[in-house]
Amino acid sequence: xxxxxxxxxxxxxxxxxxxxxxxxxxxxxxxxxxxxxxxxxxxxxxxxxxxxxxxxxxxxxxxxxxxxxxxxxxxxxxxxxxxxxxxxxxxxxxxxxxxxxxxxxxxxxxxxxxxxxxxxxxxxxxxxxxxxxxxxxxxxxxxxxxxxxxxxxxxxxxxxxxxxxxxxxxxxxxxxxxxxxxxxxxxxxxxxxxxxxxxxxxxxxxxxxxxxxxxxxxxxxxxxxxxxxxxxxxxxxxxxxxxxxxxxxxxxxxxxxxxxxxxxxxxxxxxxxxxxxxxxxxxxxxxxxxxxxxxxxxxxxxxxxxxxxxxxxxxxxxxxxxxxxxxxxxxxxxxxxxxxxxxxxxxxxxxxxxxxxxxxxxx
Amino acid sequence: xxxxxxxxxxxxxxxxxxxxxxxxxxxxxxxxxxxxxxxxxxxxxxxxxxxxxxxxxxxxxxxxxxxxxxxxxxxxxxxxxxxxxxxxxxxxxxxxxxxxxxxxxxxxxxxxxxxxxxxxxxxxxxxxxxxxxxxxxxxxxxxxxxxxxxxxxxxxxxxxxxxxxxxxxxxxxxxxxxxxxxxxxxxxxxxxxxxxxxxxxxxxxxxxxxxxxxxxxxxxxxxxxxxxxxxxxxxxxxxxxxxxxxxxxxxxxxxxxxxxxxxxxxxxxxxxxxxxxxxxxxxxxxxxxxxxxxxxxxxxxxxxxxxxxxxxxxxxxxxxxxxxxxxxxxxxxxxxxxxxxxxxxxxxxxxxxxxxxxxxxxx
DNA sequence: GTTGCTTACGATTTGCGTAACGATA
DNA sequence: TATCGTTACGCAAATCGTAAGCAAC
Numbered sequence: 001x002x003x004x005x006x007x008x009x010x011x012x013x014x015x016x017x018x019x020x021x022x023x024x025x026x027x028x029x030x031x032x033x034x035x036x037x038x039x040x041x042x043x044x045x046x047x048x049x050x051x052x053x054x055x056x057x058x059x060x061x062x063x064x065x066x067x068x069x070x071x072x073x074x075x076x077x078x079x080x081x082x083x084x085x086x087x088x089x090x091x092x093x094x095x096x097x098x099x100x101x102x103x104x105x106x107x108x109x110x111x112x113x114x115x116x117x118x119x120x121x122x123x124x125x126x127x128x129x130x131x132x133x134x135x136x137x138x139x140x141x142x143x144x145x146x147x148x149x150x151x152x153x154x155x156x157x158x159x160x161x162x163x164x165x166x167x168x169x170x171x172x173x174x175x176x177x178x179x180x181x182x183x184x185x186x187x188x189x190x191x192x193x194x195x196x197x198x199x200x201x202x203x204x205x206x207x208x209x210x211x212x213x214x215x216x217x218x219x220x221x222x223x224x225x226x227x228x229x230x231x232x233x234x235x236x237x238x239x240x241x242x243x244x245x246x247x248x249x250x251x252x253x254x255x256x257x258x259x260x261x262x263x264x265x266x267x268x269x270x271x272x273x274x275x276x277x278x279x280x281x282x283x284x285x286x287x288x289x290x291x292x293x294x295x296x297x298x299x300x301x302x303x304x305x306x307x308x309x310x311x312x313x314x315x316x317x318x319x320x321x322x323x324x325x326x327x328x329x330x331x332x333x334x335x336x337x338x339x340x341x342x343x344x345x346x347x348x349x350x351x352x353x354x355x356x357x358x359x360x361x362x363x
Numbered sequence: 364x365x366x367x368x369x370x371x372x373x374x375x376x377x378x379x380x381x382x383x384x385x386x387x388x389x390x391x392x393x394x395x396x397x398x399x400x401x402x403x404x405x406x407x408x409x410x411x412x413x414x415x416x417x418x419x420x421x422x423x424x425x426x427x428x429x430x431x432x433x434x435x436x437x438x439x440x441x442x443x444x445x446x447x448x449x450x451x452x453x454x455x456x457x458x459x460x461x462x463x464x465x466x467x468x469x470x471x472x473x474x475x476x477x478x479x480x481x482x483x484x485x486x487x488x489x490x491x492x493x494x495x496x497x498x499x500x501x502x503x504x505x506x507x508x509x510x511x512x513x514x515x516x517x518x519x520x521x522x523x524x525x526x527x528x529x530x531x532x533x534x535x536x537x538x539x540x541x542x543x544x545x546x547x548x549x550x551x552x553x554x555x556x557x558x559x560x561x562x563x564x565x566x567x568x569x570x571x572x573x574x575x576x577x578x579x580x581x582x583x584x585x586x587x588x589x590x591x592x593x594x595x596x597x598x599x600x601x602x603x604x605x606x607x608x609x610x611x612x613x614x615x616x617x618x619x620x621x622x623x624x625x626x627x628x629x630x631x632x633x634x635x636x637x638x639x640x641x642x643x644x645x646x647x648x649x650x651x652x653x654x655x656x657x658x659x660x661x662x663x664x665x666x667x668x669x670x671x672x673x674x675x676x677x678x679x680x681x682x683x684x685x686x687x688x689x690x691x692x693x694x695x696x697x698x699x700x701x702x703x704x705x706x707x708x709x710x711x712x713x714x715x716x717x718x719x720x721x722x723x724x725x726x
Numbered sequence: 727g728t729t730g731c732t733t734a735c736g737a738t739t740t741g742c743g744t745a746a747c748g749a750t751a
Numbered sequence: 752t753a754t755c756g757t758t759a760c761g762c763a764a765a766t767c768g769t770a771a772g773c774a775a776c
Contacts (some may be wrong), residue, residue, distance in 0.1 A: 038732085055730065062446065065446050080364065394758085395741075397757065
């Protein structure tokens with residue numbers, strides 16, 4: 001058994017059980033990969049893959065167990081290499097972040113730009129995905145961090161989730177929209193009475209928008225649903241309806257021709273998390289980036305959480321409904337952090353709201 | 364970086380930073396090992412070892428981190444090999460157990476003999492050590508299991524401790540000893556009034572013997588202290604004093620010329636644990652052995668505990684002093700098993716006392 | 727016919743052992 | 752001088768690429 005064989009094994013699976021594709025990704029030849037696989041199977045004494053004819057169909061039950069271990073090994077070799085690169089102050093490197101469109105477009109560029117100023121040798125890969133895809137990429141070890149938004153801590157195993165900031169939806173309307181002309185902020189019921197333009201993910205029952213309207217007993221009509229905030233703005237300008245989008249996506253320029261309605265407190269806050277793989281060694285520049293992104297979490301605490309065997313320990317702030325308005329609880333719920341597992345969330349310097357943060361990030 | 368290099372690296376450390384010694388253990392030549400180490404250090408870009416002249420003195424700080432990862436990798440390769448050997452029904456194998464003299468001599472042979480009847484191809488290595496040494500060997504991955512005794516769960520990280528049985532001390536006296544002639548069982552105070560022959564470990568303040576006499580406000584005189592139960596018996600026969608030794612070490616034949624005093628309840632019970640390395644894959648025959656040794660723990664539960672990331676979950680039975688006598692609590696203490704971490708100890712079929720167990724084991 | 731895995735063969739590289747060398751105490 | 756690690760060299764084995772073969776769709 002060699003590390004090469006294990007690398008090839010993982011590559012074959014990641015290439016969808018296609019040896020030819022795996023070989024090309026590995027910069028190796030197809031017969032070479034094939035032979036190494038055969039050697040490994042001979043040594044182990046059973047087939048790792050289920051075959052149909054000569055093609056690979058999937059993993060055998062025993063093979064799946066082997067692969068599980070192999071991935072740990074490969075992850076640790078990557079860790080050793082990262083440790084080494086850091087120790088010799090290697091200036092070159094890569095930071096791969098999987099995130100959503102909104103973060104990639106409106107939030108992360110500023111902080112990643114600062115990272116590149118500090119470490120010019122670092123190449124940043126920033127790819128937008130759905131939240132689930134981003135977490136899957138993180139789990140597979142394809143990226144160093146995932147930045148996702150959800151009201152609760154992302155449900156994934158073997159990861160550390162760190163809250164970055166909280167944000168809410170903002171409402172954009174054409175200037176001559178009835179709600180824009182009103183003298184007071186709109187209510188949820190009033191908003192639900194107009195066609196809406198918002199994210200496609202709002203159709204999911206656990207989205208903050210669905211929760212808010214659900215609590216108010218209203219089911220609004222979505223005139224247009226998309227993943228792209230710019231498309232939402234364009235549709236609003238075209239008069240398709242009232243736009244509901246992440247407050248981070250609203251720029252000064254938008255206020256020039258659109259009305260920004262006051263919907264503060266109407267919708268539950270979301271939290272944006274940076275999710276890291278526990279046990280995955282991050283290069284020093286990644287820690288520098290994180291120190292910029294989540295200054296409210298100490299570097300030492302973060303390293304401890306990454307290495308520790310305990311449950312993820314950074315407790316999310318929780319929102320709840322109080323008298324028809326959604327509020328953040330001032331303190332983390334005590335039943336969620338038994339003393340042995342959880343270091344209480346640092347609230348001396350809490351995660352800031354997106355609006356405040358953006359002022360810092362983009363200024 | 365290759366698996367060979369990592370294996371060599373670990374071997375060098377295990378050989379006390381002596382490349383020559385490591386090479387001989389690895390069945391390799393010294394220049395070969397030396398060269399692989401050099402290659403690895405060249406690839407990483409820094410020295411793993413601190414040198415004095417040419418000799419290795421110890422690990423560099425960065426080297427220590429590398430080794431930590433390397434050990435995980437080596438452990439996982441061993442796991443893959445174990446999985447494979449099991450999957451192809453490999454009949455040959457080895458079971459290495461580190462334990463104490465008493466267990467190795469009086470308790471484990473019966474169950475290990477049954478294992479060998481079931482799996483004749485298995486070689487058993489059974490070496491007596493101190494409790495600390497046994498746990499150290501387990502932690503280093505040198506043995507599959509450690510069998511140790513202590514009133515509380517062994518304090519070690521990354522292990523699963525399973526209670527096997529509870530036992531107490533027995534008292535042996537020459538037939539004409541004053542306490543042997545008494546018509547009623549002796550008290551602690553009476554025992555403390557005579558010279559004792561017992562284990563050297565009884566001198567430690569946390570030993571069950573020291574605790575019992577401490578609670579009674581007595582400090583007995585040890586006429587002879589040894590690790591070997593047979594030596595204790597011989598000293599008792601020689602009239603050196605009253606023998607206190609593990610009840611498992613008392614055989615029928617001893618009752619022929621020595622008096623076995625009734626000391627039931629005078630000394631706190633010890634629990635014998637089988638300690639396993641979490642994440643370490645055990646061959647099927649080891650599970651068979653464990654099923655025989657700890658029939659009160661389900662095979663599936665054990666496998667889950669070995670793989671799971673949670674804290675060791677098998678709660679020890681606790682003893683406490685009640686009205687001058689030591690008793691077992693009927694139930695595990697509720698404050699010790701928060702629901703998320705601990706599967707309650709199965710008391711439908713509780714661990715039996717040593718005396719009962721021996722009847723089964725040796726019969 | 728196209729896709730995809732296996733086998734065969736030869737060039738290159740790598741690993742490993744023997745032997746000589748060097749440094750330390 | 753003995754111990755221990757490094758360097759040098761040569762043989763044997765493994766690796767990898769090219770090319771041919773073969774099965775499935």
